[in-house]
Every structure is written in structure tokens, then in C-alpha cells.
Amino acid sequence: MSRTTGVEMTLRTWFRMLGITVLTFSLPEVALAASSLDKVKQSGVVKVCLAQQQPDNYKDPRSGQWTGVMVDLLNELSKWMKVKTDIAEVGWDVAVLSLKQGTCDLFASSIVYTAPRAMEIAFVTPFGAKGDNIVIDKKNPKNIKVHADLNNPNITIIAELGTREHDNAQRFFPKARILAVKVPSTVQVIDWVKRGDADAAVLPTITARWWLNVPENAAWAAMGFPGNDFGNAPNGWAVRQGDPDWLDFLNSFSGWVTANGMAKQLYDEYLERTNPFTKKD
Known part of the structure; x- marks a missing residue:
């Protein structure tokens, strides 16, 4: 065997080993x-x-x-x-x-x-x-009674950024003005409704019920569609x-x-x- 052939075989062996090494290091996410x-x-x-x-x-x-x-x-x-x-x-x-x-x-x-x-x-x-519902001001100044009332450019809806509620608000009420905010706790989106900066806060129904169990919350706020959720999943x-x-x-x-x-x-x-x-x- 010539020296050139030996060098070629050595190089081929080295590249095969290198290929295995590269393959090994290309799989960490799968592993x-x-x-x-x-x-x-x-x-x-x-x-x-x-x-x-x-x-x-x-x-x-x-x-x-x-x-x-x-x-x-x-x-x-x-x-x-x-x-x-x-x-x-x-x-x-x-x-x-x-x-x-x-x-x-x-x-x-x-x-x-x-x-x-x-x-x-x-x-x-x-x-x-779980289904979604809304929390509104108990006085209901926008006269929101059915789901279709939310699909209106004169309605402002608040939801937590990145949540299913944010996604549902966009899908079901595309004509409304949608605000998506990042908050430490989901129920904090209701603050926008209390301040008058939003007409409705979209929340999981179970979360809205839980929050409205607090008397001081129920004193001014209410579930928008009792017994009529949307976006169940x-x-x-x-x-x-x-x-x-x-x-x-x-x-x-x-x-x-x-x-x-x-x-x-x-x-x-x-x-x-x-x-x-x-x-x-």
C-alpha cells in the first residue's frame, strides 16, 4: 500500500469519525x-x-x-x-x-x-x-346581553396577553377593540373594567366565579353571560x-x-x- 493510499484511508476514517461526532452533537434537543x-x-x-x-x-x-x-x-x-x-x-x-x-x-x-x-x-x-365568560360593570352601561353584543367596534375587551382568553376574544369578537396586557395574575385584567378603560374582561368562567365570590367584587361587578359560556375547550x-x-x-x-x-x-x-x-x- 502506497503512502498516498494510506493517507487517503486515514483521512476517510477521520471524516467518518467527524461525521459521527457532528451527528451526535446535532441531536441534543431530540435526546x-x-x-x-x-x-x-x-x-x-x-x-x-x-x-x-x-x-x-x-x-x-x-x-x-x-x-x-x-x-x-x-x-x-x-x-x-x-x-x-x-x-x-x-x-x-x-x-x-x-x-x-x-x-x-x-x-x-x-x-x-x-x-x-x-x-x-x-x-x-x-x-x-373550561369555558370563557366576561366580567362587566354591574350597571352594564353598554347594555351587553348576548355574545354578539361584544362583536362591535364600540366595545373594548381586555384579556391577559398570551392566554386562551386573548385568542378567543380575537376569534369570536373580531370587530371589537381588543386590549391584551401582561399582568402578574389573571384577575387583574378586571381592573381595566373597574376604571372604565374596558367594557368587558374575558376570563375562564371558573376564575370569574371564584373572583365574584368575594363580596366587595360582586358589589360592583357581574358575570356577563351567566350559564352561557363561549370557547369551551x-x-x-x-x-x-x-x-x-x-x-x-x-x-x-x-x-x-x-x-x-x-x-x-x-x-x-x-x-x-x-x-x-x-x-x-
């Missing part, structure tokens, strides 16, 4: 997505993202601790798995991005299905379904796409929750509890 369940088992920690929305998941103003329906379900899961949770608070406007970038292994707030979201992330089997958790083992595991947990009626029971309990945002004398 990350495929190993979430194994990673949780090995580390004993599940990285969770939460965005505030009452009564699903919120920080108690007195203790600063996360609480709510979804938090209780998360605690049940982590206790059963014998793992710890590492919680990162994110805004609804980056809920999808937080999963795609690997900030968390699980988005455990009550994230509601929308087609754009489903194109980017994988939804866990839902715990139930499944709600639950979500994970990155391409993570079948982790998704299957969480789907099984969701099935167990549903079989035992836990989600509905928790929602009923939270609606009956004293609201921690109630002003004290």
Missing part, C-alpha cells in the same frame, strides 16, 4: 425530549412551569406558596412518584416557549387546548374542560413534543385523576373556600 421520564427518575426532580390563574394555580398572597387545583394535583403526582418539584414561574405569553426551550419538563398550569398551541406542544389527556397539562414515554406516563396519571373525580372535587372545594384575596377588616 432531551426523549429522556424526560428517565431524567426525572434519575435526578428525583421534575422541572415544572406554572403561570398564575385562579383558582387553578396561584401564589397565596399571605404565605407566598403556590396553591390551587393544579398545584394539588401536581403535589399528588410528585408524592406518588417520590420526587421533588422545581417550580419556575412564567407568563402565559411564554407558556409554549418555556417547554420548547427546556425551561421545564412539564407545564402544569391549567393550559387550555388551542390549535396553534397544539402545533407546538403536546397536550396531556385533559382533566376536564379541554384543559390540563402539556409537555414538549416528541416525548412519548413522558406523555404516556402523564396520560395515565390523568386517567387515574379522572377515574377518581379528583379534579372536579378540587374545583368545587376551591370555590367553597374563603378566597385569600378577600379584604380583611
Whole structure:
């Protein structure tokens, strides 16, 4: 074998090895997505993202601790798995991005299905379904009575940026003036209605009911369409796409929750509890 041939073979071997190395380093996202369940088992920690929305998941103003329906379900899961949770608070406007970038292994707030979201992330089997409604001034100066009354250029609607409510407001009421704001807590969008800067605040119906359970809130505000929600959709958790083992595991947990009626029971309990945002004398 000539020296030239030997050099050529050495170079070919080197390039093949380089190709394998490049391939290996080009797959971290796939490997990350495929190993979430194994990673949780090995580390004993599940990285969770939460965005505030009452009564699903919120920080108690007195203790600063996360609480709510979804938090209780998360605690049940982590206790059963014998793992710890590492919680990162994110805004609804980056809920999808937080999963795609690997900030968390699980988005455990009550994230509601929308087609754009489903194109980017994988939804866990839902715990139930949620509809939207509006909170308006009890005096109802714009005489809002039916859904169609909102689809009017003279109506200003407020919603939290990046939420399903923001998406629904745009889809169902395209003629209205839509304000989308970033707030620490979903119920804070109602402040725009109280100040007269918006005619209606779009919220999950369960959140509106929970907020209106506070007497001082019900003194000036009301549900716009009692018993007549819009935009009903499944709600639950979500994970990155391409993570079948982790998704299957969480789907099984969701099935167990549903079989035992836990989600509905928790929602009923939270609606009956004293609201921690109630002003004290």
C-alpha cells in the first residue's frame, strides 16, 4: 500500500469519525425530549412551569406558596412518584416557549387546548374542560346581553396577553377593540373594567366565579353571560413534543385523576373556600 493510499484511508476514517461526532452533537434537543421520564427518575426532580390563574394555580398572597387545583394535583403526582418539584414561574405569553426551550419538563398550569398551541406542544389527556365568560360593570352601561353584543367596534375587551382568553376574544369578537396586557395574575385584567378603560374582561368562567365570590367584587361587578359560556375547550397539562414515554406516563396519571373525580372535587372545594384575596377588616 502506497503512502498516498494510506493517507487517503486515514483521512476517510477521520471524516467518518467527524461525521459521527457532528451527528451526535446535532441531536441534543431530540435526546432531551426523549429522556424526560428517565431524567426525572434519575435526578428525583421534575422541572415544572406554572403561570398564575385562579383558582387553578396561584401564589397565596399571605404565605407566598403556590396553591390551587393544579398545584394539588401536581403535589399528588410528585408524592406518588417520590420526587421533588422545581417550580419556575412564567407568563402565559411564554407558556409554549418555556417547554420548547427546556425551561421545564412539564407545564402544569391549567393550559387550555388551542390549535396553534397544539402545533407546538403536546397536550396531556385533559382533566376536564373550561369555558370563557366576561366580567362587566354591574350597571352594564353598554347594555351587553348576548355574545354578539361584544362583536362591535364600540366595545373594548381586555384579556391577559398570551392566554386562551386573548385568542378567543380575537376569534369570536373580531370587530371589537381588543386590549391584551401582561399582568402578574389573571384577575387583574378586571381592573381595566373597574376604571372604565374596558367594557368587558374575558376570563375562564371558573376564575370569574371564584373572583365574584368575594363580596366587595360582586358589589360592583357581574358575570356577563351567566350559564352561557363561549370557547369551551379541554384543559390540563402539556409537555414538549416528541416525548412519548413522558406523555404516556402523564396520560395515565390523568386517567387515574379522572377515574377518581379528583379534579372536579378540587374545583368545587376551591370555590367553597374563603378566597385569600378577600379584604380583611
